[in-house]
Amino acid sequence: MKFGSFLLKRLLLSIFVILGLSILIFIIARVVPGDPARMTLGPRAPEEVVQRLRQEMYLDKPLPEQYFYWIRGALSGDFGYSLVTYRKVSEDIKEYLPATIELCTFTGIQMVIFAILFGTLAAQYKDTWVDNLIRALSYFGIAIPAFVVAIFFMLLFGYHWPILPVLGRLSSGISYPTKITGLLTLDSLIQGNFVVFWDALKHLLLPSVALSLAYLFQEARFTRSSMVENMHKDFLFAERGYGIPERVIMFKYLLKPSLIPTVSMMGLDFSSSFANAFLVEMIFNWPGISRYAISAMMSKDLSVISAVIIVLGAVFVFMNVIVDIIVIFLDPRIRLSTSRGI
Amino acid sequence: MRNSNQHNNSIAISLVRPKSIFWNNLGKNWYKFSRNKLSIVGLVIVTGIIISAIFAPWITPYPEHAGPFIDFNNAGQPPSLQHLCGTDTIGRDIFSRIIFAYHGALIMAFVVLLLAAPLGVFLGLIAGYLRNTWINTVIMRIVDIFIGIPSLILALAIAAMLEPNLMNSMIAISFGWWSWYTRLVYGMASSIRNEYFVIAADLTGASKFHILFREILPNCLSTVFTKMALDIGWVILIGASLSFVGLGEQPPTPALGQMVSDGAGYMPTLWWISIFPSLAIVLIILGFNLMGDGIRDMFEAGRE
Numbered sequence: 001m002k003f004g005s006f007l008l009k010r011l012l013l014s015i016f017v018i019l020g021l022s023i024l025i026f027i028i029a030r031v032v033p034g035d036p037a038r039m040t041l042g043p044r045a046p047e048e049v050v051q052r053l054r055q056e057m058y059l060d061k062p063l064p065e066q067y068f069y070w071i072r073g074a075l076s077g078d079f080g081y082s083l084v085t086y087r088k089v090s091e092d093i094k095e096y097l098p099a100t101i102e103l104c105t106f107t108g109i110q111m112v113i114f115a116i117l118f119g120t121l122a123a124q125y126k127d128t129w130v131d132n133l134i135r136a137l138s139y140f141g142i143a144i145p146a147f148v149v150a151i152f153f154m155l156l157f158g159y160h161w162p163i164l165p166v167l168g169r170l171s172s173g174i175s176y177p178t179k180i181t182g183l184l185t186l187d188s189l190i191q192g193n194f195v196v197f198w199d200a201l202k203h204l205l206l207p208s209v210a211l212s213l214a215y216l217f218q219e220a221r222f223t224r225s226s227m228v229e230n231m232h233k234d235f236l237f238a239e240r241g242y243g244i245p246e247r248v249i250m251f252k253y254l255l256k257p258s259l260i261p262t263v264s265m266m267g268l269d270f271s272s273s274f275a276n277a278f279l280v281e282m283i284f285n286w287p288g289i290s291r292y293a294i295s296a297m298m299s300k301d302l303s304v305i306s307a308v309i310i311v312l313g314a315v316f317v318f319m320n321v322i323v324d325i326i327v328i329f330l331d332p333r334i335r336l337s338t339s340r341g342i
Numbered sequence: 343m344r345n346s347n348q349h350n351n352s353i354a355i356s357l358v359r360p361k362s363i364f365w366n367n368l369g370k371n372w373y374k375f376s377r378n379k380l381s382i383v384g385l386v387i388v389t390g391i392i393i394s395a396i397f398a399p400w401i402t403p404y405p406e407h408a409g410p411f412i413d414f415n416n417a418g419q420p421p422s423l424q425h426l427c428g429t430d431t432i433g434r435d436i437f438s439r440i441i442f443a444y445h446g447a448l449i450m451a452f453v454v455l456l457l458a459a460p461l462g463v464f465l466g467l468i469a470g471y472l473r474n475t476w477i478n479t480v481i482m483r484i485v486d487i488f489i490g491i492p493s494l495i496l497a498l499a500i501a502a503m504l505e506p507n508l509m510n511s512m513i514a515i516s517f518g519w520w521s522w523y524t525r526l527v528y529g530m531a532s533s534i535r536n537e538y539f540v541i542a543a544d545l546t547g548a549s550k551f552h553i554l555f556r557e558i559l560p561n562c563l564s565t566v567f568t569k570m571a572l573d574i575g576w577v578i579l580i581g582a583s584l585s586f587v588g589l590g591e592q593p594p595t596p597a598l599g600q601m602v603s604d605g606a607g608y609m610p611t612l613w614w615i616s617i618f619p620s621l622a623i624v625l626i627i628l629g630f631n632l633m634g635d636g637i638r639d640m641f642e643a644g645r646e
Contacts, residue, residue, distance in 0.1 A: 013486065020487035025499065032503045139380075143628035145579050147586055147599075148620040151606060155617065159610040275494035279583055283606060294587055297502030309499045313491045320490075 003328065010324055014317040021313045022074065022306075026067050029302045035059075036302060040083055079307035084299055089307045092292060097311070098182025099169060100277055100288035105183075106208040107215075107277075108270045115216050115262060119223025120255060126228060134224070138217035147279035150210040154283060157206060165203050167285045174199050207284045211276055215269040219262050226258040260330050267323030271316035374640045381636025387629030395445040398438075407434040408442035410594045418612050428614035430604065436615065439596040440622045446591050447598055447626060450512050451577045455570050457516040462523025463566055467554050469524065470531025482528065488521035494580055501589040508591040511584045515577060526569060530562045564641040572634035575627040582623050598623045 029036075037054040038045075054060055057080075058069045073079065079089035122134040158166040165171060169184055177187045177196050185204065188196035230236070231254065239249050278290035289308060296304035375381055399405045403426075413433030421428045427436040469481040488496070493515070500514035534540060535558060543557050584590045586599030593600065598619050605615025 016483070017487050017490035020483070021491060024487065028500065028503055139628065139631065140624070143575065143631055144624050145582060145627075147583065148602065148623055151602060151609075151616055151620050154606070154609055155613055272492040272494065275492040275498070276583075278494070278498060279586055282587070282603075293498075297498065298588065300502070302503065305499055305502055309491070309495060312495050316491055 006328075007321075007325070010321050014321055017317050018310070018314055019071075022071055022310055023067065025306045025309050026070055027063075029306050030063060030066070032302075034300065039300065039302075040081070074307070074310065079310075080303040082296065082304050083301040084295055084304070089304050092304070093289060093307060093311060095182075096287065096289040096292045099286060100274065100281070100290060102183040102185065103204065103207055103211070103277055103281070103286060103288060104270065104273050106204050107211040107273045108266070110208060110212040111216055111219060111266055111269060114212075115219035115266070116223060116255070116259070118217065118220035119227065119262065120250070122220060122224040123227035123231070123258075124250065126224075131224070134217060134220055138221045141214050141217035144214065145279070146211050146214050146276040147283060149213050150207070150280045150283040153206045153210055164206055165199075166206055169200060169203050169287060170196070171199050171203075207280050207286055210280050210284075211273050214276070215266075215273065219265055219269065222265055223258060223262045226261050227254055230254055230258050256330060260327055263326050263330065264323055267319050267326075271312075271319045274312050274315060371640050375636045378636060378639055380632045381639065384629050384632025384634070384636060387625060388633050391444050391626055391629060392448060394441050395448050398441045398445055402435075402438035402441045404435040404438045405442075407438045408594075408596055418608075421614055421618075427618035428612075430601075430615050431608060431612070436601070436618050439601060440598070440619055443591075443596040443598045443601060443619070444622070444626060446508060446595070447578050447581060450508065450515070450581045451574045451630075453512050454516045454519060454577045454581075455573060457512070458519035459523050459566060459570055462520035463527045463559070463562070465520070466524040466527025467531050467558060467562075470528045471535055471550070471554055471558065473532050473535070481524065485521045485524050485528075488518045489525065491518070493518055493576075494583060497580055497584060498587065498589065501584050506589045506592060508595075508597075511581060511590045514584070514589075515580055519573075519577075522573075523566065523569065526565065527562050530565060531558050534558050534561050568634075568638045568641050571637040572631070575630040575634065578630065579623075579627055598626075 035050075035054075037050050037057055037059055041050055041053060058066050061069070077090045079093075081087065082089050082092055085092055118134050122131045125131055154166055157164045170176065174196055177184065177191055177193055180187045180190060184200040185197055188194070188200060236249060236254060239253055240246075244253075274290075277286075277288060278294060280286070281288045281290040282294060289311075293304065293308040295301075296308070375385075394401060398408075402408075403424075411432075411434055413429075416425075416429050416433040417431055419425050419429040419433075425435050425437065427440065429435055430439075465481050465485075469478045472478050496518040497511070497514045500517050501511050504510040504514065535553075540553060540557050543553050548557070581590060582597075582599035582602075584599065585597035586603045588600070588603070590599060591597035593604075601619035602616045602623070605612065605617075605619070608615055
């Protein structure tokens with residue numbers, strides 16, 4: 001009941017945010033100099049053809065009406081045509097998005113596993129070299145942009161120590177599995193094709209590590225400080241008094257409540273990894289949505305840029321809702337009305 | 343009547359308003375800042391970078407290499423005493439170009455924060471003070487939209503729609519950045535407005551302007567400055583990302599991200615072209631982050 005109304009409120013807010021974002025992006029796309037119809041057809045197209053396209057694209061209508069037509073199309077998955085690929089933007093996104101989702105999902109899995117592991121280690125061995133090492137790594141993790149890590153990986157694993165593939169999603173001799181979800185690892189697993197699975201996994205490793213490194217140690221620090229803060233809480237004294245083994249206390253009673261700030265942060269980080277994937281995909285030649293968007297940005301392909309922003313905004317907002325739900329499960333006391341501060 | 347109000351008012355304020363939060367306790371603040379040795383390392387790095395960027399035309403070995411300069415005889419030289427970080431594919435000294443790129447990165451960070459922070463703080467103050475009115479609702483819902491999408495994606499999108507240059511990339515980054523300050527100040531302002539000294543000022547007839555800017559604002563400033571100090575590294579990182587994609591400063595003017603992506607294609611053999619600018623990015627962000635942590639310790643040490 002309370003949970004349901006909370007969820008409803010969050011979903012309504014999400015829809016509001018996405019609508020607002022779409023208005024914002026639409027206005028900017030229309031305000032910047034340049035005639036979209038002229039840009040679609042090129043500088044040498046005759047004026048009457050441009051005029052006709054302008055009518056087809058509703059560019060002769062007032063702005064609010066234009067927005068109405070645009071959002072109506074967007075809601076049914078029609079974002080217009082790309083100037084670069086000459087295909088429907090929605091088809092392009094359908095083709096490129098799975099590669100990015102796969103990359104970011106692997107990044108997210110690494111973040112969850114290693115941030116919690118390192119954070120717990122740092123808290124357990126507080127003020128020893130383990131703690132200090134993780135602290136030092138977290139300083140560097142924040143300061144090194146993902147694309148710089150990617151460049152170093154390229155140099156290291158691409159040329160000096162070629163044990164892992166650095167380009168693309170699959171080796172050249174291996175054919176793509178039949179498309180089900182578009183996530184190569186998942187598709188090959190479903191079809192029981194372990195050669196492809198192993199190859200896809202190897203290709204995923206370097207880009208996803210490059211992406212996750214920036215977030216991982218910061219999250220580990222978060223986990224650590226939250227655990228250290230909780231270490232002196234009364235409920236732990238009580239549990240020690242009952243004679244519960246230290247290991248059980250550490251993971252069952254201390255870790256769980258300490259994970260709340262980390263989970264909130266991981267949600268934000270996961271969504272922002274979609275943005276950093278823009279740069280990492282460029283370096284590793286990863287055929288994802290970011291590379292597609294960058295080529296659109298270079299040629300000022302406004303319909304593609306708007307579509308990608310809306311899609312990524314939706315991912316971000318959706319992630320926030322999921323994070324809120326996870327946080328509620330971690331902390332039953334949480335007051336639903338004031339769910340998350342920042 | 344009016345006079346006596348004014349009089350009471352000023353007494354109340356001088357009792358409660360924290361005087362200059364920084365200068366009056368310089369020694370104490372320096373102690374708090376320098377307790378963590380890493381903050382001093384950060385301060386040294388930042389000072390070094392700022393000084394070298396300001397005096398770049400005089401201290402770099404080849405200042406003319408920051409402009410349209412071509413010297414194919416010296417193209418692709420590995421690092422040596424003559425060219426500390428080597429030369430790029432058209433013979434420009436990479437070390438000199440890094441120092442000049444620092445200049446652009448610093449300008450970007452300061453301009454973005456000076457655009458975004460005052461605007462965000464102003465809106466946050468208003469939204470916090472006028473709680474339970476439609477103004478608050480409008481401002482905070484707009485903030486929700488801007489915070490609803492990662493800053494890097496928003497900046498990339500805006501920069502892509504405008505002409506690519508340094509000015510527009512600064513606009514693109516500031517475009518959503520203010521919203522974080524609004525949210526920060528909103529939270530503080532809406533709790534400070536219930537403090538007794540604000541109520542007292544209100545009762546003695548102080549104007550809204552006075553309450554907002556002389557009572558509430560000074561109490562938010564230390565947190566805002568801390569956030570600004572911690573944000574500098576972020577802005578530089580996003581700026582480098584934009585220029586890496588080609589949406590920042592255009593060649594021949596050097597920019598950190600642009601230098602990295604230029605060299606990425608010549609990777610195994612001419613590794614120094616992108617590795618040294620990469621290290622330069624790490625150094626400047628690390629410096630500002632460490633210094634920012636020190637500034638946070640300075641302002642917040644009492645709250646631990």
